[in-house]
Amino acid sequence: MIEFKNASKTFRLGKREVNAVKGVSLAIEQGEIFGIIGFSGAGKSTLLRLVNLLEQPTSGAIQIQGVDLATLPKKELRKLRRKIGMIFQNFNLFSSRTVAGNVAYPLKLAGIPKKEINERVSELLSFVGLTDKANDYPEQLSGGQKQRVGIARALATSPDILICDEATSALDPDTTSDILRLLKKVNHELGITVLLITHEMHVIQSICDRVAVMEEGEVIEVGSVFDTFTNPKHPTTKRFIKSVENDLPSAKLLREWREKGGKRLYRVTFKGEITNAPVLSQITQKYSVDFNIVHGYIRELQERLFGNLLISFEGNADAIESAMIELQSIVDVEEVELDAG
Amino acid sequence: MRVDWTTFWPRILESTGETIFMVILTLIFGSILGIGFGLLLYVTRKGNILENQLVFQIMNIFINIIRPIPFIIFLVAISPLTRLVVGTTIGTWAAIFPMTIAASFGIARIVENNLVSIDPGVVEAAKAMGASPFQIIYTVLIPEALGPLILGLTFVTVSLIDFSAMAGTVGGGGLGHVAMTYGYQRFDGSVMLVTVIILIILVQLAQWLGNTISRKIMRR
Numbered sequence: 001m002i003e004f005k006n007a008s009k010t011f012r013l014g015k016r017e018v019n020a021v022k023g024v025s026l027a028i029e030q031g032e033i034f035g036i037i038g039f040s041g042a043g044k045s046t047l048l049r050l051v052n053l054l055e056q057p058t059s060g061a062i063q064i065q066g067v068d069l070a071t072l073p074k075k076e077l078r079k080l081r082r083k084i085g086m087i088f089q090n091f092n093l094f095s096s097r098t099v100a101g102n103v104a105y106p107l108k109l110a111g112i113p114k115k116e117i118n119e120r121v122s123e124l125l126s127f128v129g130l131t132d133k134a135n136d137y138p139e140q141l142s143g144g145q146k147q148r149v150g151i152a153r154a155l156a157t158s159p160d161i162l163i164c165d166e167a168t169s170a171l172d173p174d175t176t177s178d179i180l181r182l183l184k185k186v187n188h189e190l191g192i193t194v195l196l197i198t199h200e201m202h203v204i205q206s207i208c209d210r211v212a213v214m215e216e217g218e219v220i221e222v223g224s225v226f227d228t229f230t231n232p233k234h235p236t237t238k239r240f241i242k243s244v245e246n247d248l249p250s251a252k253l254l255r256e257w258r259e260k261g262g263k264r265l266y267r268v269t270f271k272g273e274i275t276n277a278p279v280l281s282q283i284t285q286k287y288s289v290d291f292n293i294v295h296g297y298i299r300e301l302q303e304r305l306f307g308n309l310l311i312s313f314e315g316n317a318d319a320i321e322s323a324m325i326e327l328q329s330i331v332d333v334e335e336v337e338l339d340a341g
Numbered sequence: 342m343r344v345d346w347t348t349f350w351p352r353i354l355e356s357t358g359e360t361i362f363m364v365i366l367t368l369i370f371g372s373i374l375g376i377g378f379g380l381l382l383y384v385t386r387k388g389n390i391l392e393n394q395l396v397f398q399i400m401n402i403f404i405n406i407i408r409p410i411p412f413i414i415f416l417v418a419i420s421p422l423t424r425l426v427v428g429t430t431i432g433t434w435a436a437i438f439p440m441t442i443a444a445s446f447g448i449a450r451i452v453e454n455n456l457v458s459i460d461p462g463v464v465e466a467a468k469a470m471g472a473s474p475f476q477i478i479y480t481v482l483i484p485e486a487l488g489p490l491i492l493g494l495t496f497v498t499v500s501l502i503d504f505s506a507m508a509g510t511v512g513g514g515g516l517g518h519v520a521m522t523y524g525y526q527r528f529d530g531s532v533m534l535v536t537v538i539i540l541i542i543l544v545q546l547a548q549w550l551g552n553t554i555s556r557k558i559m560r561r
């Protein structure tokens with residue numbers, strides 16, 4: 001659907017060069033919600049703008065359904081851009097046009113007859129739940145409503161792809177959830193491929209199928225959201241996951257645990273079907289060991305469960321050892337340094 | 342020598358008409374040229390839709406040279422050009438020509454400033470929707486800048502009333518001419534007073550009209 005082939009973008013600011021995107025190769029599949037996460041300045045926006053050629057790649061290529069937009073004549077490029085909807089962090093609505101006028105704008109550009117435009121606009125406004133705001137001006141709307149207008153406008157020309165530049169970063173948490181739900185609906189009901197960029201891991205966690213992590217212009221990790229969350233490789237990825245799932249108690253709690261002569265702590269992580277079986281209980285009973293869950297979480301990610309628990313075990317040292325060995329054959333277990341954190 | 346008011350009132354009326362005529366015509370010609378120059382300045386700016394350093398720099402320098410010249414000096418300085426284009430340096434049309442030139446440079450800057458203050462994100466959104474540079478100009482840049490632009494043009498109109506009076510003193514028609522010949526050269530205070538009052542009314546009217554229209558466009 002969207003393929004980056006060793007794409008790079010270098011900005012020249014006088015004598016200084018900024019390598020905003022460095023040799024990115026990525027393939028976004030038809031019908032998926034693909035998220036790109038990275039800290040500010042990682043090059044996410046630049047990468048996204050390469051998709052509809054708002055930025056020209058310095059080297060490499062980007063193909064949309066097999067077509068390299070950079071090779072098209074200007075007129076063809078403008079036509080193809082109608083098949084790639086785009087929404088923005090700051091909405092970028094036309095303040096001189098009403099809500100309906102904003103949504104009608106891309107249709108006017110496309111030369112659609114007025115009657116058809118009106119029908120399509122009311123259809124789109126009802127899709128995003130803003131029918132009653134048709135004649136309002138953007139300044140009269142809340143942030144969430146503005147983004148709904150942005151989405152309706154981006155969908156007007158029935159695109160195959162929707163690209164989202166930090167679409168929820170200017171919104172409060174409740175509104176963010178609303179907009180994320182709407183994006184999911186766009187993907188499910190209209191079958192539109194969604195490519196979004198964000199610096200917020202919870203956005204990835206709540207709607208994306210796959211994720212790429214970007215740092216200093218490079219993609220450092222790609223995978224399904226489930227795999228990335230359950231088995232992150234790169235330290236930056238781990239940091240992002242920590243931002244939504246804190247998997248260690250605070251240093252203070254750990255210190256208190258140690259000072260009270262606390263036992264050794266083990267991190268037990270498990271995913272998928274294994275969460276359905278009473279593994280922990282069975283094994284500890286078998287070896288007559290007690291367990292105590294100190295900290296952790298169990299989450300649903302992409303409709304699969306994933307658990308990450310800190311557990312202490314009490315009982316005969318040899319029995320604990322044997323229990324650990326058996327447990328390790330089923331789930332992931334690692335000992336946690338007590339002075340960590 | 343006292344003024345004969347029975348012949349003088351029609352004269353005042355006629356001059357007021359001339360002033361309004363000069364201002365409106367200058368405003369029309371000046372706006373056409375000025376909006377064109379302003380748009381050209383904006384779109385050829387670095388990073389904008391029709392970036393062109395050469396065109397931008399030439400226009401920019403040209404405007405910067407012309408703009409600071411006081412109008413009364415500019416008026417005299419370009420009189421050879423006025424004679425060439427209009428055929429004379431006396432009368433209403435001879436005033437309209439230099440006023441138009443001066444106004445169009447002023448308007449160009451005002452237009453450029455208003456365009457620069459448009460959020461570039463909006464232009465980018467239009468581009469992403471497949472708008473051509475020309476479509477961006479008339480469906481995004483102009484409508485988005487229109488409210489403040491009308492205020493800018495109102496400001497220009499007020500200066501034009503001022504310019505027209507100046508032009509009147511050096512051979513152009515209008516109230517400036519009346520004030521000069523009757524009020525100044527013949528030391529008639531009452532004529533001076535009448536012209537001043539009429540000028541004040543014209544300025545107030547222009548300002549009120551401009552405010553009303555721009556308020557309507559900006560919905561404030």
Ligand SMILES: Nc1ncnc2c1ncn2[C@@H]1O[C@H](COP(=O)(O)OP(=O)(O)O)[C@@H](O)[C@H]1O
Nearest residue numbers: 011018020038039040041042043044045046047
């Ligand atoms: N038009 C531009 N000109 C010069 N530098 C730019 C431009 N756009 C982005 N950059 C630089 O490229 C880098 C990546 O920026 P960006 O893609 O906006 O990152 P992100 O969206 O991840 O925050 C930054 O260092 C930024 O300053």
Ligand SMILES: [Mg+2]
Nearest residue numbers: 044045046166
């Ligand atoms: Mg960005």
